[in-house]
Amino acid sequence: MPTHQPRYSKEEKNNVKTVLIKDGSYILTTDENDEVAVSRAKSILIKDGIIQKIMPAGEEQSLIKDVDLVYDAGLRGGIVLTPGFINAHAHPPMYLLRSATLLRNEFSTTEESLVVARKIEQAMSTEDQTTAALGDFTEQQKMGTTFVLSHYHTPAATRAAAREAKIRLVDAVSIASKTDPNASLEKAVQTFSDVDELISPGLTIHTMERASVAELKSVKQVMEKYQNVILTIHCGETVAEVESSIKKHGKRPIEVLAEAGLLNERLVLSHAVHFTSDEIKLLVEHNVGVVHLPTSNRIHKSGEFKYAEFFAHNGTKKIALGTDSVISKSKLDIVSEAFQSKMLHQNSTYPVSYGTLFKMMTINGARVLNQDATVGKILPGYKADISFWKLKDRAFIPYDFENPETLIGNLISHAGNTVRDLMINGQFVISNRKHALINESKLLEELQQRHIQLRDRIG
Ligand SMILES: [Zn+2]
Known part of the structure; x- marks a missing residue:
């Protein structure tokens, strides 16, 4: 590395x-x-x-x-x-993409945004990714966040930035990526040893469509061997994503995960919007963590998180909040995400209280990332x-x-x-x-330069 x-x-x-x-x-x-x-x-x-x-x-x-x-x-x-607040779902190296897809009059769906984003991401160098992640982490720190889960495929860049900013991190590394064709489970496992007091290991699968049943079995074996590893997946975010799972596996995402034996306390499902009541019950029974991302869901017209169903099944303790990347929420602040949640569920059978939101920002985040004892x-x-x-x-x-x-x-x-x-x-x-550790003026200057160079390179 x-x-x-x-x-x-x-x-x-x-x-x-x-x-x-x-x-x-x-x-x-x-x-x-x-x-x-x-x-x-x-x-x-x-x-x-x-x-x-x-x-x-x-x-x-x-x-x-x-x-x-x-x-x-x-x-x-x-x-x-x-x-310190806990952000359980972020993509820090995407920070250079701020304004790339967000500032349109018509917001795009997740799938449409990713087509634009992927083109830019593929043109990024490791230095671009590191600078971007540093921009992301330092912005989050300034708004009270001390612990982030990064879902991405660039462990060298992500960890270098986290070490420079001195932020606590779960670095969930992709086992299969459309942006990085070299990503694999084997490579992701190699990153498990590159950890320290602030950095913990993780794995990610972008969506259930990306993994075969054989790969899921290998992931389960790895998770059994490495008991400190978190697995995170974009799951139930959009109708199209659920349909792509049915197309690939003949089953809805939760059914595939259940059959693979992956429903447990170290699984973190982000978005978790398009789940049935039975699926939500199953997730709660298996102590699966979920990340609520109301701003991203609204911007990409994905749908609404069923907080009331989780509440009814006594499953709110494992709900954390996340920001997603700057193509889904410009301000990487977990408190405004809590307020967005408050607004979203205000007319529900079970409106979410300020006390519960405070837990989502703190102890629930720690619980979802399996570090609630510390x-x-x-x-x-x-x-x-x-x-x-x-x-x-x-x-x-x-x-x-x-x-x-x-x-x-x-x-x-x-x-x-x-x-x-x-x-x-x-x-x-x-x-x-x-x-206290980063020259922010210099960092912002370089972020701007790299953003422009990236635009020029793509044309
Ligand atoms: Zn995401």
């Missing part, structure tokens, strides 16, 4: 091992019992990337002399802390992936001081805000609204 030379990095700062967040005005998280909990005036001790202790503000005084860094939330006018909550023992939001901001104020849960509704319905600071694995990645 080629070694990528980081090109946008600012001067490397000394890593801090212990951080004390002093007097966080509010912590919004889910607690040990998975209930949404809002606490006031707490301090947090972080050591080696792990949350060690959460204590009432004032009790941290004796610890100050022993830590490498004190973050004083009081001095910053009050801070709201949330777990990320998605601000609790002792969890990894310190934390978003720091300014309290004195229109996203929060005014709120009900007696009922601080209103902060969650305010944050979601305001949507699209940027974080003041962002911590991943105990390290500050965004500081005072600027990327």
